[in-house]
Amino acid sequence: MFKSLLALALSLTLCSAISASELIEVKGKTLGRENHQFIYKDKNACKSCHVSGKKSTTDQACVDCHGTIDTIKIDPKNLVNSHANPHASVHYDTAISCIACHAEHEKKAPLCAECHRSWFKEM
Numbered sequence: 001m002f003k004s005l006l007a008l009a010l011s012l013t014l015c016s017a018i019s020a021s022e023l024i025e026v027k028g029k030t031l032g033r034e035n036h037q038f039i040y041k042d043k044n045a046c047k048s049c050h051v052s053g054k055k056s057t058t059d060q061a062c063v064d065c066h067g068t069i070d071t072i073k074i075d076p077k078n079l080v081n082s083h084a085n086p087h088a089s090v091h092y093d094t095a096i097s098c099i100a101c102h103a104e105h106e107k108k109a110p111l112c113a114e115c116h117r118s119w120f121k122e123m
């Protein structure tokens, strides 16, 4: 009994370590985010973000699902200090594109890391 509880606890820990930052293979060779896997099940998956069918994306697609940047909370545990919140930064406030920091098909360090080099990791 104890052993199986331990195994369960362990697997839960391992599962929670997988976030959207994990890249997985979707639709053949394309890489996408673990947490966006459900999107790729749709046959028009790519258009969810590439709205006009081009390589480029718009923030509107992200915002339609996630809300605007000022409404998306980041767990403070993931920040170096409470001022280093990239969703409410001293420099840009909310006037900054999602993909200045987030990427879908590759790992990328947020824009802030260009100057505050030790504050942010690739995600």
Ligand code: HEC
Binding pocket: 019, 020, 021, 035, 036, 039, 048, 049, 057, 061, 062, 063, 065, 066, 098, 099, 102, 103, 104
């Ligand atoms: C069709 C709806 C949809 C679209 C479009 C979408 N997302 Fe998501 N995204 C989700 C859902 C659902 C999750 C998993 C639940 C969550 O964490 O909000 C997620 C997860 C994430 C996460 C990880 C959150 C975590 O739990 O670690 C990030 C970061 C993210 N999305 C950014 C983006 C960005 C940037 C875009 C635009 C390029 C985008 N998403 C487009 C629905 C969407």
Ligand code: HEC
Binding pocket: 059, 062, 063, 066, 067, 068, 069, 072, 073, 074, 075, 078, 086, 087, 089, 096, 097, 098, 099, 100, 101, 102, 110, 111, 112, 120, 123
């Ligand atoms: C200036 C950089 C920056 C910008 C711009 C930015 N983000 Fe983020 N975002 C981050 C960082 C850093 C995290 C924290 C990742 C972590 O938890 O380690 C994050 C976390 C998230 C999360 C996960 C929140 C959670 O549940 O923990 C979502 C969803 C997300 N961003 C979506 C967006 C969307 C949508 C936009 C555009 C409207 C956007 N972000 C703009 C840097 C940014």
Ligand code: HEC
Binding pocket: 027, 030, 036, 039, 045, 046, 047, 048, 049, 050, 055, 056, 057, 099, 102, 103, 104, 105, 106
């Ligand atoms: C959740 C949103 C999202 C979905 C779904 C999505 N993309 Fe993207 N895509 C992006 C973002 C954001 C970028 C900008 C840079 C990056 O993340 O690589 C991008 C960039 C690209 C690029 C240009 C970058 C390069 O490597 O040349 C191509 C090509 C591309 N996506 C193809 C696809 C295809 C094909 C699909 C469907 C299988 C798809 N995308 C689905 C968000 C998405």
Ligand code: HEC
Binding pocket: 083, 084, 085, 086, 089, 090, 091, 092, 111, 112, 113, 114, 115, 116
């Ligand atoms: C082009 C370089 C550059 C970029 C990009 C940048 N910063 Fe800064 N940041 C600075 C400089 C320079 C200062 C002033 C440092 C000082 O006075 O100690 C500063 C100061 C700060 C401060 C206040 C000082 C402190 O240490 O608490 C915070 C918070 C901060 N930046 C957060 C961010 C966040 C979040 C991002 C991404 C959205 C970002 N910065 C992007 C250059 C940059």
